[in-house]
Amino acid sequence: MRTGRITDHPSWNHLPESAEPIAQPVDWRDSIPRTLAERGERNVLAYGNGRTYGDVCLNPDNLILPTRGLNRVLAYDRERGVITAEAGLTFRELLALIMKDGWFPPVTPGTSHLTLGGAIANDVHGKDHPTAGTFGRHISELELHRSDRPAPMRCSARENADLFAATIGGLGLTGLIGAATFPLQRIPGPMIETRTRRGDCIAMFAEPADPAFPHRVAWLDASAPGDESGRGLFSEGRFIAGKGRTEMGRSFSTPWLPSRLLGPRLLGALSRLFYLKPFRGSESVGFEPFFYPLDRIDDWGRAYGRAGFYQHQSLIPAAAGPEPVRALLRTRREYQQSSFVTVLKDYGDLTSPGLLSFPQAGLSLAMDVPNLGERTLRLLDALDEIVVAAGGRINPAKDARMSPATFRAGFPRLAEFSHLVDPAFSSGFWRRMHAA
Amino acid sequence: MRIVIIGATSAIAYHIAREFAGVEHASYFLVGRNAERLDTIAADLRAHGSPQCVTHAGDFRDSAMASAFPAQAVAALGGALDLILIAHGSLSDEARASTDLAYADSEIDNNYSSAVRFASAAANQLREQKSGQLAVVTSVAGERGRASNAFYGATKAALIAFCSGLRARLARDGVQLTELRPGVIATPMTAHLPRGLLTCSVEQAGRLCARAIRRRKDLAYIPGFWRWIMFVIRALPEFVFKKLSF
Numbered sequence: 001m002r003t004g005r006i007t008d009h010p011s012w013n014h015l016p017e018s019a020e021p022i023a024q025p026v027d028w029r030d031s032i033p034r035t036l037a038e039r040g041e042r043n044v045l046a047y048g049n050g051r052t053y054g055d056v057c058l059n060p061d062n063l064i065l066p067t068r069g070l071n072r073v074l075a076y077d078r079e080r081g082v083i084t085a086e087a088g089l090t091f092r093e094l095l096a097l098i099m100k101d102g103w104f105p106p107v108t109p110g111t112s113h114l115t116l117g118g119a120i121a122n123d124v125h126g127k128d129h130p131t132a133g134t135f136g137r138h139i140s141e142l143e144l145h146r147s148d149r150p151a152p153m154r155c156s157a158r159e160n161a162d163l164f165a166a167t168i169g170g171l172g173l174t175g176l177i178g179a180a181t182f183p184l185q186r187i188p189g190p191m192i193e194t195r196t197r198r199g200d201c202i203a204m205f206a207e208p209a210d211p212a213f214p215h216r217v218a219w220l221d222a223s224a225p226g227d228e229s230g231r232g233l234f235s236e237g238r239f240i241a242g243k244g245r246t247e248m249g250r251s252f253s254t255p256w257l258p259s260r261l262l263g264p265r266l267l268g269a270l271s272r273l274f275y276l277k278p279f280r281g282s283e284s285v286g287f288e289p290f291f292y293p294l295d296r297i298d299d300w301g302r303a304y305g306r307a308g309f310y311q312h313q314s315l316i317p318a319a320a321g322p323e324p325v326r327a328l329l330r331t332r333r334e335y336q337q338s339s340f341v342t343v344l345k346d347y348g349d350l351t352s353p354g355l356l357s358f359p360q361a362g363l364s365l366a367m368d369v370p371n372l373g374e375r376t377l378r379l380l381d382a383l384d385e386i387v388v389a390a391g392g393r394i395n396p397a398k399d400a401r402m403s404p405a406t407f408r409a410g411f412p413r414l415a416e417f418s419h420l421v422d423p424a425f426s427s428g429f430w431r432r433m434h435a436a
Numbered sequence: 437m438r439i440v441i442i443g444a445t446s447a448i449a450y451h452i453a454r455e456f457a458g459v460e461h462a463s464y465f466l467v468g469r470n471a472e473r474l475d476t477i478a479a480d481l482r483a484h485g486s487p488q489c490v491t492h493a494g495d496f497r498d499s500a501m502a503s504a505f506p507a508q509a510v511a512a513l514g515g516a517l518d519l520i521l522i523a524h525g526s527l528s529d530e531a532r533a534s535t536d537l538a539y540a541d542s543e544i545d546n547n548y549s550s551a552v553r554f555a556s557a558a559a560n561q562l563r564e565q566k567s568g569q570l571a572v573v574t575s576v577a578g579e580r581g582r583a584s585n586a587f588y589g590a591t592k593a594a595l596i597a598f599c600s601g602l603r604a605r606l607a608r609d610g611v612q613l614t615e616l617r618p619g620v621i622a623t624p625m626t627a628h629l630p631r632g633l634l635t636c637s638v639e640q641a642g643r644l645c646a647r648a649i650r651r652r653k654d655l656a657y658i659p660g661f662w663r664w665i666m667f668v669i670r671a672l673p674e675f676v677f678k679k680l681s682f
Contacts, residue, residue, distance in 0.1 A: 028476070073479070
């Protein structure tokens, strides 16, 4: 049995983890049945590129199956824009192949470092959710390896539809995703035209969207006083014709900074500076700074120090109106905690097949908070209360501490999902949600 | 460009191949042990821009396969070969090799004898063509035998010596031999070893190997800083070296 060390397979927010998992890399799809058969008493979990923020990608005391070796493209139709690839391929590797042919993934999240398997298991979304939906919505077929089936299963909306729906957004619990097929989107060029406005972004999301600009996102200023809580920079973007770089740039690594350095005061000051900095109302930028602004900095989570940080991403359904979003921002302020990355997006009503898919029509607020111990946990619990009261939900891919009750309240199809979990699969998150 | 790869499912070989598929749109004759895995590699190389990939599965210890492959590759790809890359090998289990001599024998055959058979057959083909390039993957482990990998290191040391001799012989016919000498690369072969500062990603290793091949180098350390590390390791006196636990 090969063994790995925890430092090789961390979660993105670097929260201290006590138990070490054992790693058994999966490099070939034909070796998966043997790996699953030889798991012994332990349960297993696929591990992609470690970009989730909590314990959905961890499996303490048990086996993780790193899948980065499964990074081969099995079929690529350059003319029609359809691709079949193994699940360990990262978006970065995918982009390197398809962008020079004028294609782009159907949906992209805010990092290019995640794997396709991770994108399916967490049913990721982009800044264009109202028009494109989630990534999982575009998957036409996937190959699923289960411990209770001798051969890999083909899953799609027509074949093994129940497992298909459970696997999209299924947090890796329904088996190991071997490969997936999905269509690409045609883009006129690699450059993005952006429009940026300063002001109350919560109000701006309430205005009718301009269909010409499908990508919309707002960065909120965490230093804003209570009566201006939604203020920030609202940006919209669209692909435009023309030449530009299709390769991704070099990135820089981050050293570990002292844990308390990025405290509420410094984060507040940095936010204010970022809010007040001069900007252009309209410009064209490369796709990389627009979609993947933080990918230039490897391991940026280290800036929060070895104590790590939490991310809180909630969805407030459209029916509840924008008031709960303001309440979340006010509450963070009352607890005297700050965040540099506070991002607001709107989701539309395009549904995903995924039983546990996170997005639904409404507003989604995501914020990083440095781990200051007990008082950060109290803040996050207070935020959860607001979300649950509004009928909303917390994104498991970003979570390291929500209560099982909050999880159950947010995901009404959980019972249906639980029947489809592979008996040999589990994760730190899943056990935490079932702890007494 | 026509490329033959012996050990095509090796992670380093695959990443080298991907470089040439994307830029030179090379055609491939892929030789390996596992037919299904070769098909996966072939599909990937086609997706990355290769117009033609032919696969050939077999056991590297079979000497008939070594002598037959150049003619098969020329026939399959329809012309003279531009690059033959010999990349198969396995990191021997030192503890097992020291007690199980049959296993030690088969490791020596796989890592050294079969590499020599394939390299010789390749050299004959390229000399006859009076063109082309032979690239052989060795290892920094071949520069000094360590307590933890005496068997593996010795096979690679022998292969390095063979490459040196073959390079000189081939030079007379205008054929270049490029020896690729990797340090610690994060591949399935080394998955059980701890990853440290010196570990290079396999993607990076593939790019560096492809660059060395394109520049028709005699020898390239992968990455280059291993030249200096190995300089130091070779210079350590035995009374110090034998006390080191690595």
